[in-house]
Amino acid sequence: MNENKKGKIRQIVKSLAAPVIICILILAAVLFIINHKNVNDTDEAVVPYSYEGGEDTVVIENDKLKLEMDPLTTQFTVTVKETGKVWRSNPENAANDAIALPEEKANLQSPLIMSYSVVTGLETTYNTHTYSTANQIYNITKDGDSVRVDYSLGDVIKEYVIPPVITKESLDEWLSKMDKDDVNFIQQYYKKYDINKLGKKDNKDELLASYPALEDHVIYVLRDKTKENVRKKIEKSFEEAGYTYDDFQADKELDLSVKSSDKPVFNVSVVYKLDGDDLVVEVPMKDLKYKKDSPIYTITPLPYFGAGDSEQDGYMFVPEGGGATINFNNGKVSQSSYYTNVYGWDMCLSRDAVVHNTRAYYGVFGVSEGNDSFLCILEDGSPYASIQADISGKNNSYNYVNAVYSICQREQYDVGDIANSDVYEYVPSLPDETLTRRYTFINSGSYVDMAKEYGSYLQDKYGDSLSMNQDSSAPVAVEMIGAIDKVKQILGVPVKRPLKLTTYKEASNIVKDLNDNGIDNMSVKLTGWCNGGVDQRLLKSAKTIGALGSKNDLKNLVKTGDETGSKVYLDGITQYANDSNLLDGFFSYRDAAKLISKEQAKLYDYSHITYAQRENSDHLYYLLHTDLAMNIADKFADTAASYGAGVSFQDIGKDLSSDFYRKNMHSRQSVKSLQEEELKKIQSEGTPIMINMGNDYAVPYASMVTGMDLRGSEYTILDQCIPFYQIAVHGRVNYTGEPVNIGGNQENEVLYSAEYGAGLYFAFMNETSFATQKTLYTDYYGATYSAWKDKMLDICTRYNEELGHIFNQEMVDHENISEDLSRTQYADGTNVYVNYGYSDAQTPDGKTVPARDYLVVR
Numbered sequence: 001m002n003e004n005k006k007g008k009i010r011q012i013v014k015s016l017a018a019p020v021i022i023c024i025l026i027l028a029a030v031l032f033i034i035n036h037k038n039v040n041d042t043d044e045a046v047v048p049y050s051y052e053g054g055e056d057t058v059v060i061e062n063d064k065l066k067l068e069m070d071p072l073t074t075q076f077t078v079t080v081k082e083t084g085k086v087w088r089s090n091p092e093n094a095a096n097d098a099i100a101l102p103e104e105k106a107n108l109q110s111p112l113i114m115s116y117s118v119v120t121g122l123e124t125t126y127n128t129h130t131y132s133t134a135n136q137i138y139n140i141t142k143d144g145d146s147v148r149v150d151y152s153l154g155d156v157i158k159e160y161v162i163p164p165v166i167t168k169e170s171l172d173e174w175l176s177k178m179d180k181d182d183v184n185f186i187q188q189y190y191k192k193y194d195i196n197k198l199g200k201k202d203n204k205d206e207l208l209a210s211y212p213a214l215e216d217h218v219i220y221v222l223r224d225k226t227k228e229n230v231r232k233k234i235e236k237s238f239e240e241a242g243y244t245y246d247d248f249q250a251d252k253e254l255d256l257s258v259k260s261s262d263k264p265v266f267n268v269s270v271v272y273k274l275d276g277d278d279l280v281v282e283v284p285m286k287d288l289k290y291k292k293d294s295p296i297y298t299i300t301p302l303p304y305f306g307a308g309d310s311e312q313d314g315y316m317f318v319p320e321g322g323g324a325t326i327n328f329n330n331g332k333v334s335q336s337s338y339y340t341n342v343y344g345w346d347m348c349l350s351r352d353a354v355v356h357n358t359r360a361y362y363g364v365f366g367v368s369e370g371n372d373s374f375l376c377i378l379e380d381g382s383p384y385a386s387i388q389a390d391i392s393g394k395n396n397s398y399n400y401v402n403a404v405y406s407i408c409q410r411e412q413y414d415v416g417d418i419a420n421s422d423v424y425e426y427v428p429s430l431p432d433e434t435l436t437r438r439y440t441f442i443n444s445g446s447y448v449d450m451a452k453e454y455g456s457y458l459q460d461k462y463g464d465s466l467s468m469n470q471d472s473s474a475p476v477a478v479e480m481i482g483a484i485d486k487v488k489q490i491l492g493v494p495v496k497r498p499l500k501l502t503t504y505k506e507a508s509n510i511v512k513d514l515n516d517n518g519i520d521n522m523s524v525k526l527t528g529w530c531n532g533g534v535d536q537r538l539l540k541s542a543k544t545i546g547a548l549g550s551k552n553d554l555k556n557l558v559k560t561g562d563e564t565g566s567k568v569y570l571d572g573i574t575q576y577a578n579d580s581n582l583l584d585g586f587f588s589y590r591d592a593a594k595l596i597s598k599e600q601a602k603l604y605d606y607s608h609i610t611y612a613q614r615e616n617s618d619h620l621y622y623l624l625h626t627d628l629a630m631n632i633a634d635k636f637a638d639t640a641a642s643y644g645a646g647v648s649f650q651d652i653g654k655d656l657s658s659d660f661y662r663k664n665m666h667s668r669q670s671v672k673s674l675q676e677e678e679l680k681k682i683q684s685e686g687t688p689i690m691i692n693m694g695n696d697y698a699v700p701y702a703s704m705v706t707g708m709d710l711r712g713s714e715y716t717i718l719d720q721c722i723p724f725y726q727i728a729v730h731g732r733v734n735y736t737g738e739p740v741n742i743g744g745n746q747e748n749e750v751l752y753s754a755e756y757g758a759g760l761y762f763a764f765m766n767e768t769s770f771a772t773q774k775t776l777y778t779d780y781y782g783a784t785y786s787a788w789k790d791k792m793l794d795i796c797t798r799y800n801e802e803l804g805h806i807f808n809q810e811m812v813d814h815e816n817i818s819e820d821l822s823r824t825q826y827a828d829g830t831n832v833y834v835n836y837g838y839s840d841a842q843t844p845d846g847k848t849v850p851a852r853d854y855l856v857v858r
Contacts, residue, residue, distance in 0.1 A: 308392075
């Protein structure tokens with residue numbers, strides 16, 4: 001009987017063993033997660049800096065430049081020794097600006113402005129004048145030819161030289177040296193503590209922990225809520241009595257209490273270096289300190305460097321399109337200020353609506369004053385930057401241009417059902433990177449000389465990758481559209497199928513025909529040739545489209561290009577997955593990039609009417625994990641090379657996006673570096689590269705850049721458009737504007753190309769425009785080769801006869817003679833006049849430029 005009971009007990013114990021063990025493991029895991037989370041979420045206090053230096057000017061200099069900094073404000077001047085020109089970090093009379101409100105005056109006097117945000121998305125701006133130097137919570141360190149300023153920014157009570165804690169004996173001694181009124185005043189703001197006579201609310205242990213001297217002395221403690229004006233008056237009384245900073249330090253040691261504040265404090269460091277002719281400014285991201293519930297959102301170093309006042313003549317240069325200028329005091333105070341994102345939008349950051357996409361494909365801005373100017377070239381950290389500019393007469397009396405960096409990116413959560421306010425999550429950590437910019441000073445006020453200086457910078461940086469080319473005729477880019485997709489009914493089910501527009505053989509025939517008609521120096525881009533067509537599916541492997549022909553037909557197209565002196569480029573999308581599924585090797589959970597919110601990076605088109613996402617649209621696509629995208633790009637380049645073709649990237653060199661996948665996060669700066677490394681590798685292997693738009697870091701490795709934004713968005717605040725970037729790279733890289741035959745204004749595209757020294761770009765298909773009906777590709781309506789052939793030949797023949805000789809030369813001068821007439825000059829003296837007006841125009845030397853036409857004078 002006993003044995004039976006024992007057996008039953010053993011069975012019960014065995015049956016419970018597994019659940020108990022599982023429960024123990026779950027409990028252990030929960031405890032580990034809780035403890036691990038607690039450790040990681042511990043928010044260390046941001047310790048403010050403290051200025052203990054003197055009032056002597058801080059000076060660094062070399063043979064070219066001299067920087068002099070006021071240690072009490074950290075404002076500085078840079079003197080160019082060759083000319084004596086002085087550039088100021090901040091306007092000289094900012095404190096007396098008649099237009100600016102007090103907060104704006106403080107901004108004008110600040111060498112750095114930052115903003116922070118909170119979980120609801122509310123932003124607060126701090127400037128160094130009010131929130132750092134005025135309270136002396138900063139530090140200056142000079143080291144050789146560099147000076148470092150460590151700022152703490154916060155609403156921190158200034159430290160006054162008065163005893164925070166003092167023994168009765170010491171206080172009586174100091175009070176004996178003051179008059180009766182001062183004594184009575186001071187005694188109101190100190191609380192007396194006697195260990196033998198503590199009040200009912202006094203906690204003896206806490207008091208002894210905070211003030212150990214209380215055990216042996218009667219002490220007086222300054223009341224926490226003593227206002228600044230009172231502290232200042234008390235400081236004056238103690239100073240007159242002989243109280244020194246050493247006395248203050250001794251009394252501070254009596255105070256071990258920890259006084260915390262709910263107000264956030266931030267640490268930001270700025271390093272200024274002299275590098276030959278240049279001033280280099282660095283903001284190390286590893287030294288940015290903030291609490292997790294109030295992350296730094298933006299930083300603007302030197303927001304008013306070189307700002308011109310309302311009496312000065314000059315202009316600001318901004319990177320809109322090829323370039324644009326904004327004249328000082330142009331009176332356009334009712335117009336919006338200028339703003340653009342360097343390299344466009346980061347596609348790994350969600351947005352609810354898009355009214356207008358701003359983008360600069362190079363990170364440069366500048367200021368010209370009289371016979372002097374400077375360029376600010378954004379180096380490391382440029383992908384986080386946006387460039388902004390404004391004129392006097394709005395918020396202040398100054399004309400300024402600057403770059404603001406987005407630091408802690410954020411993602412908005414949709415919590416409309418449970419909360420009335422927005423809720424944001426911020427990027428959990430910052431990369432160990434440095435925001436670097438270079439100020440180059442130029443002994444000329446001409447934007448042409450500024451552009452040449454930028455060209456010299458690029459040539460020094462990229463060397464042989466930007467050597468002069470040997471072209472003796474005008475470059476022509478021809479895009480051949482292979483297949484698009486069209487919905488067909490199969491057994492009553494709508495299914496997408498490739499629709500042939502141009503077979504490989506037809507494309508080969510077009511190339512031959514163009515060459516036979518005198519078009520050489522062609523770069524042929526084959527779009528929609530694989531993986532479903534123009535709306536290309538995931539490019540893990542490139543699969544030709546049966547309706548377009550065989551692989552041999554494709555190889556013959558490449559061979560035709562070689563035989564005609566042209567180069568064929570196979571076009572592909574490497575950073576996105578369009579209309580892809582498991583059959584294409586795409587698993588969104590594994591392959592899609594992650595947003596800050598940990599959601600997959602799903603992307604949608606935006607409505608041109610409501611500007612909102614078209615979430616019900618069939619065109620849903622994904623941004624790929626960075627590592628996968630780079631792997632695809634590498635394999636795709638190998639595929640193109642295997643056909644003997646060049647590789648054309650639709651997205652690399654144009655789109656630049658982060659990846660917030662927690663296990664393998666990639667910052668936008670790191671993706672920029674990866675793209676550049678991949679392009680450099682492909683170039684070194686001998687495969688020609690074609691890119692779109694032409695971000696500055698990609699252009700040196702490209703044989704052809706299509707779709708370069710020549711004019712940009714001609715915002716009203718701008719005063720003139722200029723070929724700044726084109727002056728810097730012309731003759732070293734071939735580039736085009738938008739396709740002439742399917743753009744918004746065909747005539748303008750040719751005129752833009754003539755002024756900006758661009759090649760010509762056309763998009764063709766063999767089918768008639770009827771084939772694109774009832775598809776999403778009506779943009780190709782005017783792309784039928786047979787319909788456009790004669791007009792294209794006329795445009796290209798004349799363009800090449802008159803301008804073919806300038807593509808191996810530097811662009812040396814440019815001017816806007818009038819609102820409609822411009823002149824571009826090349827190294828051999830060739831002048832190209834372009835008349836955008838609707839009536840004939842006269843050049844300064846009396847030549848006539850026909851309306852809506854160009855004139856080449858050699």
